[in-house]
Amino acid sequence: MQATETDIRTDVRTDEELVEFVVGGEVDCFEELITRYQPRVFGMARKYFRNESDVEDVVQTIFTKTFQKLGSYKGTAPFEHWFMRLSVNTCYDALRRRRNRREHTISDMLFEDESWQDRLGNIPSDDDKEGMEQARELVHTVLDQVSDRARIVLTLQELEGRSVKEIAEITGWSESLVKVQAFRARTEMRASVERFLMKEKRL
Amino acid sequence: MEPYDVNGYRQMKANDTEQFLKLAKSVQNDERVPVNFSARVMTRVRKQHTLETRSADEQFLKFFRNLPWKEHVPYAFEKRIMARIREFLTPDPLTVWSRMLWRAVAPCFGVMILAALFSAKEPTAAFIDQAAFDPAETTTETVDPESTDFETVMLASFDDLEYTW
Numbered sequence: 001m002q003a004t005e006t007d008i009r010t011d012v013r014t015d016e017e018l019v020e021f022v023v024g025g026e027v028d029c030f031e032e033l034i035t036r037y038q039p040r041v042f043g044m045a046r047k048y049f050r051n052e053s054d055v056e057d058v059v060q061t062i063f064t065k066t067f068q069k070l071g072s073y074k075g076t077a078p079f080e081h082w083f084m085r086l087s088v089n090t091c092y093d094a095l096r097r098r099r100n101r102r103e104h105t106i107s108d109m110l111f112e113d114e115s116w117q118d119r120l121g122n123i124p125s126d127d128d129k130e131g132m133e134q135a136r137e138l139v140h141t142v143l144d145q146v147s148d149r150a151r152i153v154l155t156l157q158e159l160e161g162r163s164v165k166e167i168a169e170i171t172g173w174s175e176s177l178v179k180v181q182a183f184r185a186r187t188e189m190r191a192s193v194e195r196f197l198m199k200e201k202r203l
Numbered sequence: 204m205e206p207y208d209v210n211g212y213r214q215m216k217a218n219d220t221e222q223f224l225k226l227a228k229s230v231q232n233d234e235r236v237p238v239n240f241s242a243r244v245m246t247r248v249r250k251q252h253t254l255e256t257r258s259a260d261e262q263f264l265k266f267f268r269n270l271p272w273k274e275h276v277p278y279a280f281e282k283r284i285m286a287r288i289r290e291f292l293t294p295d296p297l298t299v300w301s302r303m304l305w306r307a308v309a310p311c312f313g314v315m316i317l318a319a320l321f322s323a324k325e326p327t328a329a330f331i332d333q334a335a336f337d338p339a340e341t342t343t344e345t346v347d348p349e350s351t352d353f354e355t356v357m358l359a360s361f362d363d364l365e366y367t368w
Contacts, residue, residue, distance in 0.1 A: 034281040064287060136272075189263070
């Protein structure tokens with residue numbers, strides 16, 4: 001009975017409690033934090049990087065960085081916010097480092113069977129793995145053409161539906177800077193999409 | 204002709220308005236809704252939305268938002284990270300040694316400065332002492348007595364060598 005109660009208590013440990021344990025020297029508690037957050041971090045990293053090896057590298061960096069900086073977590077804001085901020089910033093740094101490694105060009109993403117705009121109109125079903133993969137490739141190729149800042153803002157605002165205030169908190173930028181970046185991001189994205197269409201028309 | 208009663212007319216008009224307002228307030232709102240009205244409105248809204256999202260960038264954003272992003276985690280990924288973290292925690296002898304060396308830099312530097320200060324001050328003090336003892340000699344030449352002692356000590360071994368040969 002005693003053991004069961006302890007087990008239950010262990011299961012409902014909050015993130016902040018786990019952080020306290022890790023900082024106090026119980027390193028194994030960090031594994032629970034990893035297990036809790038890894039699906040979200042993987043999902044997030046896949047929005048920024050197309051290669052699975054790049055995704056794994058970034059996620060690994062995020063968690064090791066978190067472990068190293070855990071001592072600086074003050075506990076004034078929820079751990080999730082602090083962690084997500086660190087994750088987004090790590091992705092941004094990694095994007096900047098990989099800036100010169102853009103694998104696909106616009107011409108690679110032109111389809112023989114249907115027009116690019118037609119493809120945008122049809123989101124593949126979950127069962128259609130190949131279609132889904134192609135759709136993700138398409139998104140990555142368009143977003144590869146925009147700047148890293150624009151990509152971060154587009155992903156946070158348009159994909160994750162975060163507010164300007166939230167983006168400012170995550171990125172550490174001021175709210176006015178986020179608004180400016182969001183406007184620029186939309187312009188860059190529009191230009192990138194138009195480049196696709198122009199290329200398609202020429203062929 | 205009967206004179207026009209302005210005040211009376213106004214009074215009557217005010218009464219009528221009040222009565223009308225009372226009557227209007229007493230009428231209950233008809234809140235009945237035509238069948239499938241919301242569905243009909245939503246169809247129009249969706250149509251409008253598709254018309255609005257005809258531009259390629261809007262379409263791309265819509266596509267981007269609706270695309271599911273997989274959250275699949277590689278097998279035992281957390282174990283891999285934990286192993287890496289434990290690697291960090293195990294001290295590497297070379298790292299420890301270099302860390303110690305770096306830590307020793309500041310005290311060594313401090314000792315060096317102190318030694319430099321002492322060595323710069325000491326000859327002057329000795330010189331002053333000697334000047335107090337023998338003022339005539341010091342006025343003619345400034346020989347550092349420490350340097351002669353140093354030479355005697357350093358060359359003592361060579362003096363002994365002469366005798367051995």
